[in-house]
Amino acid sequence: MSSIRPWRDIARRKSRQIMVGNVPVGGDAPISVQTMTNTLTSDAKATIDQIRRCEEAGVDIIRVSCPDVESTAALKQIVRAARVPIVADIHFHYKRALEAADAGAACLRINPGNIGSSERVREVVNAAKANGCAIRIGVNAGSLEKDLLEKYGEPCPDALVESALDHIKLLEDHDFREYKVAVKASDVFLAVSAYMGLAEAVDCPLHLGITEAGGLIGGTVKSAIGIGNLLWAGIGDTIRVSLSAEPEEEVRVGYEILKSLGVRTRGVRIVSCPSCARQGFDVIRTVQKLEERLQHIHTPLSLSVLGCVVNGPGEARETDIGLTGGGAGKHMVYLSGVTDHHIQDEDMVDHIVQLVEQKAAEIEAGVSKAAA
Numbered sequence: 001m002s003s004i005r006p007w008r009d010i011a012r013r014k015s016r017q018i019m020v021g022n023v024p025v026g027g028d029a030p031i032s033v034q035t036m037t038n039t040l041t042s043d044a045k046a047t048i049d050q051i052r053r054c055e056e057a058g059v060d061i062i063r064v065s066c067p068d069v070e071s072t073a074a075l076k077q078i079v080r081a082a083r084v085p086i087v088a089d090i091h092f093h094y095k096r097a098l099e100a101a102d103a104g105a106a107c108l109r110i111n112p113g114n115i116g117s118s119e120r121v122r123e124v125v126n127a128a129k130a131n132g133c134a135i136r137i138g139v140n141a142g143s144l145e146k147d148l149l150e151k152y153g154e155p156c157p158d159a160l161v162e163s164a165l166d167h168i169k170l171l172e173d174h175d176f177r178e179y180k181v182a183v184k185a186s187d188v189f190l191a192v193s194a195y196m197g198l199a200e201a202v203d204c205p206l207h208l209g210i211t212e213a214g215g216l217i218g219g220t221v222k223s224a225i226g227i228g229n230l231l232w233a234g235i236g237d238t239i240r241v242s243l244s245a246e247p248e249e250e251v252r253v254g255y256e257i258l259k260s261l262g263v264r265t266r267g268v269r270i271v272s273c274p275s276c277a278r279q280g281f282d283v284i285r286t287v288q289k290l291e292e293r294l295q296h297i298h299t300p301l302s303l304s305v306l307g308c309v310v311n312g313p314g315e316a317r318e319t320d321i322g323l324t325g326g327g328a329g330k331h332m333v334y335l336s337g338v339t340d341h342h343i344q345d346e347d348m349v350d351h352i353v354q355l356v357e358q359k360a361a362e363i364e365a366g367v368s369k370a371a372a
Helices: 043-056 069-081 094-103 118-131 146-152 158-173 188-201 216-232 247-261 283-293 312-316 348-371
Strands: 018-020 022-024 030-034 063-066 086-090 105-107 134-140 179-184 238-239 268-272 301-306 321-324 332-336 338-344
Touching: 018 118, 018 134, 018 179, 022 069, 030 247, 043 063, 043 247, 063 069, 069 086, 069 094, 086 094, 094 105, 094 118, 105 247, 118 134, 118 158, 146 158, 158 179, 158 188, 179 188, 188 216, 216 247, 216 338, 268 283, 283 301, 283 348, 301 312, 301 348, 312 321, 312 332, 332 348, 338 348
Parallel strands: 030 063, 030 238, 063 086, 086 105, 105 134, 134 179, 268 301, 301 321
Antiparallel strands: 018 022, 321 332, 332 338
């Protein structure tokens, strides 16, 4: 069957599916959004509070670092409190992986080659099997194995892929296939090329990310270019946007990347102009207020906010709700692409929020009725 808009089609890479707790990753499952806490994991209350904020932002899976026994001791309480699956981040000490699996972690982030002997790998694999844990292999250009650096001279796509394949072999030698893989780098070109090479070599789910991407603005741009490039090519089953910002901001940026490509939607997609001298109202401040006040809307819908009639009516025809600036503080509101009524400056934001809430309720009621 041909698509109505073939230029928007994305042919997704076929990967096998694994489960991270109750979240399917890979196959035809929705692309999941992840983040990582930055509290001390040993401080269960602070960690749970941060997880709550990420859950409200829509996170699907959340990772916590487990560098010591105090962290894995707190993990059981954290797992019980969390509404989403918890990934335990382990680097070198295999006993932390055993403790995390027993504490209820849904996934272990670990590089099998970093934890020592084959016997230790076997112990970790057996703990994962016994507790229903998945494993995420996390290759990073900043911590590439010494022998690969000597072989290739520097971090490069082939080196990252070879590292991933070496770690995969260690798991598969112990008959374990419930794994996903990341080959991250802070260099966009390196990361994208490595992921493309790995996608051709394996059938497992891929966890996408541009590591150490930077602050909220710079890191968002780098992540959007790198992750967006791969998703557009059909590569990727779960994503984490790595920012020097609060974890809930990573989640919001992740969803914006997915929404921009039409591969997953959550909440309000706002189409707005940069504003100019023609604007009939303060577009920038209006959009800022709407973004803040509409964060509680989870239902996918679209809203256009344009300051004048040059492009406003055209964009409004393509969105669920549209607002176009007019003269003398009098602006046009569009509903389902059709002109509906005028609104004045003073109660414009409150009115648009009310319309969005009403539209979201209508959509949810329709979904519930269809499911009944």
